[in-house]
Amino acid sequence: MLNRQGRPTIAAGDAPVVASAAEHHTFTGNRALQQIEPLLFEIGSTERCGVDLDEPAPFTARLGALEAAAPVDLPALSEPETMRHFVRLSQKNYGIDTGMFPLGSCTMKHNPRLNERMARLPGFADVHPLQPVATVQGALAVMDQLAHWLLTLTGMPAVALSPKAGAHGELLGLMAIKAAIAASGEGATRNVVLVPESAHGTNPATAALLGFRVKSVPAREDGAVHLDDVAGLLGPDVAAIMLTNPNTCGLFEPQIVEIAAALHAAGGYFYCDGANFNAIVGKVRPGDLGVDAMHINLHKTFSTPHGGGGPGAGPVVLSERLAPFAPVPFVRRGADGQFALVEQAGEGDAAQAFGRLTAFHGQMGMYVRALSFMLSHGGEGLRQASEDAVLSANYVRASLADLLTTPFGDRPCMHEALFDDAWLKDTGVTTLDIAKALIDEGFHPMTVYFPLVVHGAMLIEPTESESKVSLDLFIAAMRDLAMAVKRGDVERFTGAPRHAPLRRLDETRAARQPVLRWTRPQPVA
Amino acid sequence: MADTRYTKDHEYIQVAGDIGVVGITDYAQQQLGDIVFVELPEVGRSFGKGDEAAVVESVKAASEIYAPVGGEVIEVNAAIEGEPAVVNEDPAGRGWFLKLRIADPAELGGLMDEGAYRDYVAALG
């Protein structure tokens, strides 16, 4: 018997015309898959628990007078509620796995899942840093192999693996320089660090933290640092220059070798910010450019995940002159092939080590992931990746050059394309508005307002992970936005984003009336 | 009627006798955007010309306020600590930062007058 009672089918032509979804409110405030999620403190309770814990056998406490009278006042959620809470939160986030993430200077490349599987092998994840060294030879071997790859790629003789982030690596590099200067008796006089105006904020912050005086090297109209400008600042008081290469404008510093030579002739050191290393891996070795110290962001160039802001890892390659001052701990291979950890500064191999920058040994979890990435690519693959990164950035640049304006004329870039806001002058649309409109188009915006030396900067870094289909869609979207600007369709921009989980947020209010934690609402008297 | 002078860093000083009222100009507050915090010095502190006297923070920027001339702080405007928005609303009036007893009036000579400052800002583009 045929069932004639079933659900009616709607043919395409029958569908009623409905008003835009945004005009229809729901009772819950949810919009189908887009769910509002309260704070866990608003839905949790101290009665619930998502972990089953047995009562211990009776014992006599040995806590002295310091036993807390009551549990900490924090609620819990059961496991199903916890899953739902955090899954719903995750759905409000854009990630590399969502779509193109062209954030200049951040190298948002694909995070291979093989890396995650490798890092979770019990032999890597479930190992204590202070186990007897004989029981962790595999871990030390990972560090040794990673070091080998980094040294080969950079053409440098030594590497300090311990920093936990790029900025932490900058600290190490400048500390090594400061220690080297002190060792040669110039500690009192060599106290100036030269930093280009275009540099990332961590550069001058690090120098100032260590007691250096920061002198700014002006940015020129071509976006590069000029030998003349540097030479004019050189003297016996200059400890170092901090240069990013390729620089924050996405350009290879054309005079970098000459600048390094001049600096060395004046007795200073060359610190290179390696944030943009992705442009030149396998193509140019920083060691050949005269670099004395360079940090490498494993979470940029070598694909360890950004994780919403961390954890990072920032190993620092060092020249012969600086290598003796590297901090503890580091790995040494003995004559018998066994690895040892050198953990005490001031003795043996670490006689001149400047100290220690972190407890334990560094970001092992990130070393495994980076090494997994390197092994997967091989030397040739890493070189190809850099070529593709540079190719993609230039493809985007060339595809938008007729509509957007560039601060340094029509010239090739490295792995990131930089535009300014001259094309937005008198349109009523700002760089920020472009970024917010891109959100509605399904992209994470490019880096905006950095570097500071370019007005309304837009820094686009596609990385090697984007397919041509993906690049073409981004280009098309940008072209559509540019045309909308030219048409005077200001409202499309100033009202953006409209389709994200939230509209633009009031950052002024957040800073003027800081609310930095949830507090239990007080009962009204 | 106070005589107002201006610095290249966009501070003003309204001078009456040997007292100067110091604040930031309308141009400065526009450039900074919504001001969220000000840090004022203690009353009684003395500054030389050009010393860092106060800090003003907006959401996206932070700026030092330098003493336009040397002097001793005799009063600070606690109202803007509680309500930094006042600096945006009325920078030359209720949004003042501090009052200095001017050490050396001759230092005022190096500052711009109203017209010169207007030209200076116009040239900044």
Add this chain to the structure above:
Amino acid sequence: MRYLPLSGADREIMLGRIGVSAVDALFADAPPECLRDQAPDLPRRKGEMAVERALGRLAARNVSAGSVPFFLGAGAYRHHVPATVDHLIQRSEFLTSYTPYQPEIAQGTLQYLFEFQTQVAALTGMEVANASMYDGSTACAEAVLMAQRITRRKRAVLSGGLHPHYADVTHTVCGFAGDSITSLPPDVAASEDIISQIGPDTSCVVVQSPDVFGNLRDLAPIAEAAHRAGALLVAVVTEAVSFGLLTSPGAQGADIVVAEGQSIGNALNFGGPYVGLFAARSKFVRQMPGRLCGATVDAEGRRGFVLTLSAREQHIRRDKATSNICTNSGLCCLAFTIHMTLLGGHGLRQLARINHANAVALADRLAALPGVSVLNRSFFNEFTVKLAGRDAAEVVERLAACGVLGGVPVSRLLPGAGLDDLLLVASTEVNTDEDRAALADALAAVLGEIAAC
């Protein structure tokens, strides 16, 4: 190559649009003599299977903590992490997202940071916490720098119970920044007189509890003495589970609390990545390093979260920033938040009770062995064992050869301090009766010079 989507044909089209014939034309600014004409001298690429084999071989050369009776602590602790935690942190939107600079599409990250900050503030008994630091040791150094900024004084005093790595990091960082650091000698018996070291030039006193030897320290009198002298108390905690059972540092008068959060949600990972907790009194919030997440509203009046008080940070203040920090511990911070959500305050207390009970049972068992004494009057889940006349490091090697990871010899952290006969032993909820028996039996055998295995 599986991670590179561009085909040869794609590349040709793209070169054509750019207007060059080969990609090397785009490297024209590099000095020609520096542009390598060959791939680096490194192994050929590997498919997944080959990578797994290569790294699997290396992993197999490590003795994993879960495969043997395991009793190491000294700043990193083995706890059971529920399956939910690791599953959730691997969701793409958490794993592959970035620092939430575009808050409209990062409310997931921002909300969990706000929840994390709330949890950390509650656990430490403080008013405000930041969105995490790299780890406990760097947080400790940053706290001393912060105390120096607040008090405008340059001398910090470090307790002899502070983890030696933490002390070394603080000496290194603060020393380079121009501070003077006074470290008291290793204080095994928690008997030092730190109060007498506080003077009018002291910026802060740094005290760890439970300390590196496992002793519990009463912070309240130290806080009072510090405050009388216009100095701050920085409290350090390296075992976050201890917050579940001990009076919080905030309740005892601490001004800044730093901690290692690894114990909650994060694996041992051979020392990293970990997660630094940083909390302080709200009057000091503008001097705090690191990121802060705050609540606000969007253009339609809906509640949302943003990074705030950014003007303190490096990307704005540059050379006047509170610190040079850019990264936090993101995913490790999320793992902490999820685990803490599953536990809640009551669950954490129960977990802490189990830890303490296990440690008490183990301490009693070991103290009954000839030649072994437990030095601590009070402890949480870690204590110091004295092995009369023996080199603890050598004992640990012998135990390891017998398949027992028995603890951390103090000489590993403090070589040449005359403490070679001391062993730090930790016991968490992961240890069973069998584990305790295995350690006791193996230790008795090693000390009795009998073949232990």
